[in-house]
Structure formats: structure tokens, C-alpha cells
Amino acid sequence: MTSASDVxxxxxxxxxxxxxxDLPIPTLSILNADGSIQAGAEAPEMDHxxxxxxxxxxxxxxxxxxxxxxxxxxxxxxxxxxxxxxEAAVTGSAAAFSMNDMIMxxxxxxxxxxxxxxxxxxxxxxxxxxxxxLGKGRQMPVHYGSNELNFMTISSPLGTQIPQAAGxxxxxxxxxxxACTLCxxxxxxxxxxxxxxxxxxxxVLNCPVVFVCRNNGYAISTPAEEQFKGDGIAPRGVGYGxxxxxxxxxxxxxxxxxxxxxxxxxxxxxxxxxxxxMSYRLGAHSTSDDPSGYRSKDEEDKWREKDPIERMQNxxxxxxxxxxEEEKAILEGYRKEVLDALKRVEKKPxxxxxxxxxxxxxxxxxxxxxxYAELKEHIAKYPENYPVAGGAKHG
Amino acid sequence: MAKMNLLQAIxxxxxxxxxxxxxxxxxxxxxxxxxxVFRATSHLQEKYGxxxxxxxxxxxxxxxxxxxxxxxxxxxxxxxxxxxxYIFPAFDQIVNEAAKFRYRSGNEFNVGSLVFRTPYGxxxxxxxxxxxxxxxxxxxxxxxxVLMPSNPYQAKGLLLSAIRDPNPVLxxxxxxxxxxxxxxxxEEDYEIPIGKAEVVRNGSDITLLGWGAQMTEMxxxxxxxxxxxISCEVIDLRSLLPWDVETVANSVSKTGRLVIAHExxxxxxxxxxxxxxxxxxxxxxxxxxxxxxAGLDTPFPLAHEKEYLPDYLKVYExxxxxxxx
Ligand SMILES: Cc1ncc(C[n+]2csc(CCOP(=O)(O)OP(=O)(O)O)c2C)c(N)n1
Ligand SMILES: [Mg+2]
Numbered sequence: 114m115t116s117a118s119d120v121x122x123x124x125x126x127x128x129x130x131x132x133x134x135d136l137p138i139p140t141l142s143i144l145n146a147d148g149s150i151q152a153g154a155e156a157p158e159m160d161h162x163x164x165x166x167x168x169x170x171x172x173x174x175x176x177x178x179x180x181x182x183x184x185x186x187x188x189x190x191x192x193x194x195x196x197x198x199x200e201a202a203v204t205g206s207a208a209a210f211s212m213n214d215m216i217m218x219x220x221x222x223x224x225x226x227x228x229x230x231x232x233x234x235x236x237x238x239x240x241x242x243x244x245x246x247l248g249k250g251r252q253m254p255v256h257y258g259s260n261e262l263n264f265m266t267i268s269s270p271l272g273t274q275i276p277q278a279a280g281x282x283x284x285x286x287x288x289x290x291x292a293c294t295l296c297x298x299x300x301x302x303x304x305x306x307x308x309x310x311x312x313x314x315x316x317v318l319n320c321p322v323v324f325v326c327r328n329n330g331y332a333i334s335t336p337a338e339e340q341f342k343g344d345g346i347a348p349r350g351v352g353y354g355x356x357x358x359x360x361x362x363x364x365x366x367x368x369x370x371x372x373x374x375x376x377x378x379x380x381x382x383x384x385x386x387x388x389x390x391m392s393y394r395l396g397a398h399s400t401s402d403d404p405s406g407y408r409s410k411d412e413e414d415k416w417r418e419k420d421p422i423e424r425m426q427n428x429x430x431x432x433x434x435x436x437x438e439e440e441k442a443i444l445e446g447y448r449k450e451v452l453d454a455l456k457r458v459e460k461k462p463x464x465x466x467x468x469x470x471x472x473x474x475x476x477x478x479x480x481x482x483x484x485y486a487e488l489k490e491h492i493a494k495y496p497e498n499y500p501v502a503g504g505a506k507h508g
Numbered sequence: 509m510a511k512m513n514l515l516q517a518i519x520x521x522x523x524x525x526x527x528x529x530x531x532x533x534x535x536x537x538x539x540x541x542x543x544x545v546f547r548a549t550s551h552l553q554e555k556y557g558x559x560x561x562x563x564x565x566x567x568x569x570x571x572x573x574x575x576x577x578x579x580x581x582x583x584x585x586x587x588x589x590x591x592x593x594y595i596f597p598a599f600d601q602i603v604n605e606a607a608k609f610r611y612r613s614g615n616e617f618n619v620g621s622l623v624f625r626t627p628y629g630x631x632x633x634x635x636x637x638x639x640x641x642x643x644x645x646x647x648x649x650x651x652x653x654v655l656m657p658s659n660p661y662q663a664k665g666l667l668l669s670a671i672r673d674p675n676p677v678l679x680x681x682x683x684x685x686x687x688x689x690x691x692x693x694x695e696e697d698y699e700i701p702i703g704k705a706e707v708v709r710n711g712s713d714i715t716l717l718g719w720g721a722q723m724t725e726m727x728x729x730x731x732x733x734x735x736x737x738i739s740c741e742v743i744d745l746r747s748l749l750p751w752d753v754e755t756v757a758n759s760v761s762k763t764g765r766l767v768i769a770h771e772x773x774x775x776x777x778x779x780x781x782x783x784x785x786x787x788x789x790x791x792x793x794x795x796x797x798x799x800x801x802a803g804l805d806t807p808f809p810l811a812h813e814k815e816y817l818p819d820y821l822k823v824y825e826x827x828x829x830x831x832x833x
Contacts, residue, residue: 191633220568250811251633269637270594271566272571305563306597335563407542463811473806484774484804488815493820501814 138347139360140391142350143366146419148427150366157370161434163399167208167365168429169443169486170423171200174224176447177236178396184455185400190240196221198363199327203419204228205368206295206299206325210374215281215294217265217274217402220255221327221394222297229262233450249472250403250464272298272305279315280320286383293321293379301332303346315385316362323375323385324350324482327362329394343368362392363421392421414470466492466502512693515686517660518548518625522586524697526556529584531621531740532671534561536588537573543591545629546686548649551809561685568594572601572624575690579622579676580609586671592628592680593637599645606676607651620674625667627683628656629721629771630803630817635810641720641803643774645679649747653702654678654749658723660691662746665700672704682721689724705752707759711741714765716758719745728759728820733827740827748778755791756782764795765830769818774802799826 122170128232143154150156161166178195185193196203199221207216207225216225231398235247238331239257242250247259248266258266265281278296287307302308303326315322326346332339350357356378368390375386393416397404404413427437470477470485477485492499512520526532534549540563542549552561564571568589575585589595595602602624610618630639646654653675657663663681670677682689708723709730718726723744730740741759745751760766766786768779783798801818809816 165560240688251636251807253633253638253810256635269635270596301566304567304570306567306569319684332537332566333545334538335540335566339540339563340565401545466815467817469804469809469812470806480775481805488804491822491825492815494825498821499815 121476123358133342134344134349135350136344138344138357138359140361141367141371142361142364142430143370144364144424146422146427148429148431152277156366159366159369159374163208164429164434167204167369168422168425168435170204170208170228171365171425173447174200174204174227175382175422177223177451178443179294180448180451181240181456182396182400183238189455190254190461192397192400193240194226194255195396196219198393198416198421199329199390200224201365201425202299202325202327202362202368202390202392205365206372206390209369209372210295211292212263213277213292214376215263215265215285215292216297217278217281217294218267218297219271219274219299219302219327220267220269221299223255223257223450225297226257226259226262226264229259231257231259231262231264233454234372234458235259237454238298238318238461241458241461242463243461244464245461246464249468262490271302272307273309274298275302276314277311277313278322279311279318279320279343282315282320282379282385283318286319286321291380293323295323295325296423297325297327299332300326300328300330300337300346301335301340303349304340312350312355312385312387316354319383321379321383322385323372323379323384325372326387326389327392328389329392330396331398333398334404334410334485345389345391347387347389352507355385355387357387359391362390363419363424365421373418393419463501509692510566510689511659513665513757514657514660514682514686514689515546517664517693518553518667518681520693520695521664522552523547523555525584525586525668525671526560527626528554528697529671531582531816532560532584532586533578534586534588535564535575538563538564539588544588546683547587547778548625548681552651561578565690568596569596569601572589572598573605574607575622575624576601576609576619579619580617580787580788582621584621586623589626591638592626592642595624595626595642598624602652602678603649607649607720608673609676611651619676621671621672621810622676623667623679623802624677625679625681627686628680628824629682629684629810630813631684631721631814633810636807639808639813641680644772644776644778647778651676652717652749654680655747656680656701656720657746658680658682658685658720658744659689659709660693662700662744664693666696666702666746669699669702672699673828677702680720690773700746703747703750703752705755706744706746706753707741708744709740709742711739711763713739713763714767714830715741715743715756715759715763716767716769716823716827717743717768719748720771722771722818723727725768725818725820725823729823729827732820737756738827738831751782753785756786760790761785761793765827766791766825767799767801767823767830769801769823769826771803771818773805774800777802794822796830800831801826
């Protein structure tokens with residue numbers, strides 16, 4: 114069908130061009146804003162316990178984000194970045210996978226690592242780069258990772274995880290792991306060459322990988338209209354020969370339904386799947402950003418009305434699975450938990466200066482040991498100028 | 509003259525160049541309406557229109573290739589790479605394409621009207637991927653020119669030279685100094701010659717050589733040495749490729765000693781190239797081995813950034829060791 118040597122080419126005899134938007138991509142939508150189910154739609158099979166767990170995960174992340182933004186404003190953190198608006202897109206997808214599936218994220222998927230059990234203390238350790246940070250204080254805040262939780266450590270260079278996820282999944286298949294890889298990225302990162310390389314290789318090499326593109330309308334200040342001319346990211350999956358679905362990213366039932374099915378396809382057929390979650394980045398890109406320079410409050414307010422957490426809450430209440438009391442209790446509980454942990458963790462020391470030269474290789478080579486010995490000598494000479502490493506005072 | 513910080517000087521240089529050259533285009537991630545994440549391209553879209561200053565899709569290899577295409581056509585292309593740490597997806601376009609465009613075509617084609625601007629360097633709690641100094645990779649590439657200003661006056665004059673130089677230029681901007689470095693900058697158009705170092709302080713005992721953000725540390729080290737009665741000659745290289753062998757060699761012939769400092773990692777850093785050349789040029793005048801102060805041979809850390817960076821105390825210790833050799 115697509116190869117030049119095809120025996121039965123699909124011919125036409127007049128020059129007709131296919132329009133960029135000719136491919137109709139519908140959006141899976143299950144939940145109405147008021148929590149009722151769309152006509153003709155069906156809620157996924159989800160028991161009470163799972164539903165509450167999903168909901169609590171989203172609320173937890175909203176609370177964590179709010180508290181960490183204010184902690185950053187108070188100068189207690191150097192940097193932060195929220196998942197606000199995309200809690201359903203991330204929670205609903207992560208929840209469809211099993212613990213032995215690998216997750217490779219971009220950086221706005223704290224809801225996914227939380228789903229797997231990352232503790233409040235672990236979040237704080239990473240955010241404050243202390244000695245208990247699994248990443249040894251080497252990366253900026255929000256670059257989480259955990260081998261135990263099968264969550265690959267976040268890397269800032271965009272798009273790099275996309276071909277890596279294809280390769281990881283390919284190896285999982287060959288090793289007979291009965292597991293797949295879930296790979297997240299933004300609609301902006303999908304412009305990187307690595308996106309195209311990764312999707313094509315995943316398709317050609319039949320890799321059990323589920324790509325979740327979080328289309329939240331912005332890449333820092335650049336709106337989606339300046340990012341691509343086509344109809345979002347989904348048609349690209351089709352172009353690479355990948356099974357593709359678009360979902361309302363603020364509708365957790367739609368995201369969950371699509372993701373369960375995506376995982377099943379990836380694992381049963383050994384093939385990649387692309388899921389595009391349509392949502393909105395409610396907050397600033399990060400604490401270094403001020404969106405008032407490039408988008409209107411009006412636009413933000415419109416999306417605030419489609420809040421994914423409220424929508425799920427309405428559904429839960431309609432089912433009689435949730436009430437205002439419970440809501441109040443978890444909000445208070447999470448706020449306290451996060452602030453208590455922050456206070457506790459703020460007292461922890463930085464990683465030892467010895468970690469400066471570890472993990473560059475499996476063991477530090479001689480030239481690095483020599484450089485480090487010289488550095489230690491230098492610090493010993495000027496301890497007051499290097500207060501933390503010099504031991505003069507706690508940093 | 510006007511007081512400007514380094515960022516304003518860059519913005520002013522871009523504005524000056526765009527006003528003088530109708531074919532000049534500024535492009536890059538978020539450079540349009542927003543004016544870039546550091547605001548180096550502020551108001552340029554307002555002033556010159558969306559066709560001449562625009563956001564690109566998020567692809568550095570695309571940005572580089574696109575800019576090369578515009579330059580090959582004869583337009584002036586000034587592309588921003590948001591952080592030097594993110595220049596690597598564009599490496600192939602810069603190193604294999606821009607650098608070799610003229611040579612491989614026998615000068616049938618060239619991309620001389622091309623500049624890549626990018627913020628580099630540490631000291632901003634940026635960790636691995638918002639702190640790197642990748643200049644040495646590009647200095648290893650014939651066909652490119654590589655510049656690194658250290659203050660607002662240099663930033664404007666060198667950027668204007670870079671834009672008008674008939675060769676592709678990489679322009680590394682010390683982001684730590686974007687707002688921290690302020691100075692008098694002429695409002696009119698002026699250029700600083702590429703390939704010329706600046707002797708910023710005369711001295712007789714030892715030569716200190718650096719570039720970009722590292723110059724702040726060099727001055728502090730020279731001040732501290734002066735308190736001990738040591739007279740340092742301080743040179744700001746400004747232009748790494750090509751670099752001003754003559755000015756550095758003249759200074760070292762006079763002082764007999766040289767300390768080179770850069771934030772980039774030690775092994776394979778550009779300091780090694782300078783040390784080899786100066787040893788060749790000044791062998792008989794040297795009183796002690798040429799010293800290098802650099803980042804440790806590790807990725808750039810977040811915790812212990814202060815210890816990692818080659819600061820003025822490390823430069824001072826190196827110059828004292830050189831004098832006591
Ligand atoms: C290779 C590379 N280029 C540029 C950047 C700087 N940068 C960080 S986030 C970002 C925008 C990403 O947008 P998107 O992929 O849509 O994700 P979102 O922030 O919306 O979740 C940019 C340009 C980077 N981290 N890596
Ligand atoms: Mg986005």
C-alpha cells in the first residue's frame with residue numbers, strides 16, 4: 114500500500130491533493146462537566162476504591178503544586194513547575210499501567226510518579242536537593258526518578274525520551290517481560306526530531322510502547338497555532354502507521370478508558386499506540402515564567418471552568434461515592450502532610466561533597482580523583498568561602 | 509552613551525542591526541511576542557513585524573537548518589538557541605552544514621550571514637542542563653567563528669560584528685551576567701573586531717586569561733593578588749575562534765607566567781589549546797608551567813555548584829602557585 118514496489122498501487126488519474134485537515138480525528142469524551150455521562154458513552158469499569166484512589170491522586174498533586182509554588186515564592190525552593198489542569202491526563206493514563214511497565218516522562222508528570230507511590234518526603238528530598246534525594250541533588254527541582262517505581266529519571270532536553278522509550282519497549286519485548294513502556298511528552302516537544310525518529314522506529318520495530326502526548330496548548334509562550342499547522346499531534350501517529358486516539362484530557366474516564374485499551378493493544382499486538390490528551394496548562398510554564406505577557410486571563414478562566422478535578426468530583430458525588438466532608442478532610446490532610454514534610458526536610462543536609470565525582474562513570478577514574486583531591490585541599494584552605502562543603506555552617 | 513545591562517545591550521545590537529539591514533531575521537523558541545525567555549528579543553516583533561522576528565516550532569535542528577537556508581539565500585539570519593545546553597540537536601546542522609557550506613561548494617555558496625546566539629554558563633542554580641559551557645566543541649570546528657562577550661559594551665559591539673562578519677558565528681552569552689553586568693554602551697552603531705583580545709588590566713608579574721562570565725572572577729583574583737603586591741595582567745579573550753595569539757603571547761613574553769580559566773570542564777577545554785600554543789610561542793620566556801583552572805571533569809552539578817565552579821579563589825591559588833614555582 115505504501116511501498117513503491119506494491120503490486121496493487123492505489124492509482125488516480127487526475128492530480129488531486131489531500132488537504133492537511135482531511136483526516137478527521139474525533140475526541141473521546143465520556144464525562145460531562147456536571148459529572149453526568151455523555152449520551153451514548155459508557156463509563157469504564159472502575160470500582161469504588163480505584164475511583165477514589167484516582168481522585169485522591171489528582172487532589173494530592175493539586176495541593177502539592179499549590180504549596181510548592183508558594184514555597185518557591187518564599188525562597189524555600191529554587192524552582193517549581195505545576196501539573197495544574199493536566200492532573201486527569203496524567204493520573205488517568207498512569208493508572209492504566211502496571212507497576213512493571215516503565216514510565217518515561219517529560220517533567221510535568223508528577224501525578225504519574227505519585228500514582229506509583231512516590232512519598233511526600235521523596236518529593237521534598239528531590240525538590241530541596243538534599244542527601245536523601247535519589248538523584249543525589251544533581252538536577253533541578255521536579256526532575257524525579259525512581260528505579261524501584263519503574264519511573265525513569267527526568268531529563269531536561271526535550272524529546273530525548275521518545276526514541277529511548279521505543280528502545281526500552283523493544284528490549285522488554287525481547288526479554289519477554291510482559292511489560293510495556295509509557296512515554297509522556299508535550300505537544301511542543303513533539304516538534305523535536307527525536308519525536309519523529311522515535312515514533313517511526315517504534316512502529317517499524319513493533320515496540321510495545323504507549324506514547325501519551327499532553328497537548329496543553331502551550332510550549333512556554335508559544336501557542337499550539339505557532340507550533341504546528343496540522344490538526345494537533347494525533348494525525349502524525351496515523352502517518353507513522355501507529356494506532357492513535359485523541360481524548361479529552363480533562364475527562365479522567367475518557368483518559369483511563371483509552372489508556373487501558375492502549376496498553377492492551379501495545380502488549381497483545383506488540384505495537385506502539387499514540388494517545389493525545391487535549392487539555393490546558395492552567396499555570397505558568399514554571400516559576401520562571403509569567404504568562405500575562407502572552408495569553409489572556411479570559412482564556413485561562415475558560416479553561417478553569419473545565420477543571421478536571423471538579424469534573425471527577427461531580428461524577429463521584431453523583432454516584433454517592435464522595436461528599437463535602439471527605440473533600441475537606443483530604444484537602445486539610447494533604448496540606449498538612451506537605452507542609453510538615455517540607456519543614457522536616459528543610460533540616461536535612463545537602464548531599465556529601467564526595468558525590469561531586471561519583472556516578473560520572475561506574476567508578477571515578479584517576480584524573481577525576483586527582484581533581485577532587487585538589488578541590489578538597491582548596492576548600493580546606495578557605496572553609497569560610499565554601500560554607501557547606503567546608504563545614505563552617507549548615508547550608 | 510547609555511547605561512545598559514548585558515541583556516539590553518544585546519537587544520540594542522539586534523535592534524540596530526535589524527534597522528540597518530532589511531533582510532535580517534531573528535528566530536527561535538519563544539523569541540516572538542514574548543521576546544525570548546530572557547527577553548533578549550523584546551519588542552523586536554512589535555517593531556519589525558512577525559515575518560522578521562518569530563517563534564519557531566520547538567526544534568533546534570530545525571531552527572539551525574532553517575537559519576542556514578535563509579543565510580544561503582543571502583538574508584541575514586540570527587537564530588537563538590534557548591540555552592546552550594540545548595544546542596546539541598542542532599550540532600549536525602552547525603558543525604557539518606554551516607561550518608562547511610563554503611568549503612564544500614568551492615565558494616559557490618556560503619552561509620556567512622548567519623549567527624547563533626545562545627546563553628551559556630553556570631551560577632544560576634540551573635544544574636546539568638541550564639549551565640553548560642560547550643564552546644570547545646565548536647572551537648574544534650573549522651569554518652565557524654566563536655565569540656564570548658563579558659560585558660555590555662563588548663556584547664553590543666561583538667554581536668554587530670558577528671552579524672556582519674561574512675562567516676557563520678556562534679555567539680555565547682554569559683547568562684549569569686545578563687542583568688548583573690551593567691555599563692556604558694554607545695547608542696550608535698559600532699563594531700569590535702573579531703579575533704582581537706582585550707588587555708583589560710596591565711601588569712607585570714603574571715598574565716590571567718579568561719572570557720565571558722569568568723572575567724568577573726579574573727578581576728577579583730587580580731584584586732586579591734594586588735593586595736599582596738602581585739601585579740596581574742588581565743586579558744579578556746572575547747574571540748575564541750579565531751583567537752588573538754599575538755596579544756596573549758606578547759603579554760606572556762613580558763610576565764613569563766600564564767593562568768587560563770574557564771567554566772567548561774578541564775579535559776578537552778579550550779584552555780588546553782591556548783596552553784599548547786603559548787608554550788610554543790613563549791617557551792623561552794616561561795618561568796613556570798601554564799596553569800589551567802576549569803570546571804571538574806563531571807557533568808555540571810546543582811548541589812555544590814559553588815565548589816564546582818572555577819571561582820576567583822581558585823584562580824588566585826593558581827597564580828600564587830605559578831609565582832612560587
Ligand atoms: C531540547 C530542548 N530545547 C528547549 C528546551 C527549553 N524548554 C523547556 S520546556 C519547553 C517547552 C515545552 O513545551 P511542551 O513540550 O508543550 O511541554 P509543556 O511545558 O507544555 O508541558 C522548552 C522550550 C528544552 N528543555 N530542551
Ligand atoms: Mg505544551
